[in-house]
Amino acid sequence: MIDLISYSCIGLGLVFWLWGTWPLLGPRSVLFKLHSLSVADTLGSMSIVVGLLLKIPNEWPLLILALISLAIWNTVLGYVLAYCSSDIVHLAPPTHSSSVSAGDAPYV
Amino acid sequence: MNWVLPIMLLILLIPLYEACQDKDIWQKMLAFASIATKTSLMILVVSVLRDDWMIGVVGVIILSVGNAALMLLAHVIKRLNEIGEG
Numbered sequence: 001m002i003d004l005i006s007y008s009c010i011g012l013g014l015v016f017w018l019w020g021t022w023p024l025l026g027p028r029s030v031l032f033k034l035h036s037l038s039v040a041d042t043l044g045s046m047s048i049v050v051g052l053l054l055k056i057p058n059e060w061p062l063l064i065l066a067l068i069s070l071a072i073w074n075t076v077l078g079y080v081l082a083y084c085s086s087d088i089v090h091l092a093p094p095t096h097s098s099s100v101s102a103g104d105a106p107y108v
Numbered sequence: 109m110n111w112v113l114p115i116m117l118l119i120l121l122i123p124l125y126e127a128c129q130d131k132d133i134w135q136k137m138l139a140f141a142s143i144a145t146k147t148s149l150m151i152l153v154v155s156v157l158r159d160d161w162m163i164g165v166v167g168v169i170i171l172s173v174g175n176a177a178l179m180l181l182a183h184v185i186k187r188l189n190e191i192g193e194g
Contacts, residue, residue: 010112017119021142024126030134037142045149052156055109059161066152066168070145073175077141080179084186085134 009051016044038078144174
């Protein structure tokens, strides 16, 4: 019975992996791909780890650590990648490239 | 249990192909993040298959440290892009 549940968890995780990774091949934007990857890929990975945990329960501290680091790091990495890939620069100092013409050559 | 690894390898080919063929750096970073998670999960599966927990510790360390490295790399690339534009 436990074997059946663990195999179904691993199979569900593989389906989620395929579902989340397949949009990477399409021509969509980075944010769309990031959304599908961070939701379906993280859920699939966590499901696979739960399946492994049911399979060999005597090594649970290591697999629980894997679960926690998956949940936290993939969420944080999703936010950071979305922030870094967007073009909006918050609180950036004003640039003077438009006010200085090429003939002024202030730093030469 | 042996059927899991070939399927994982086949799914791993998708982000590998994407990282090779796409020129945009953020799409590449996304593919790299996916590859990092998938390979560390594969290491965990191998460690369960072989019942060897030294391999499992390596997988968990990659899972927790590899994403941090990707985060730092994303910030460095963003800063370089800002310097290149300004």
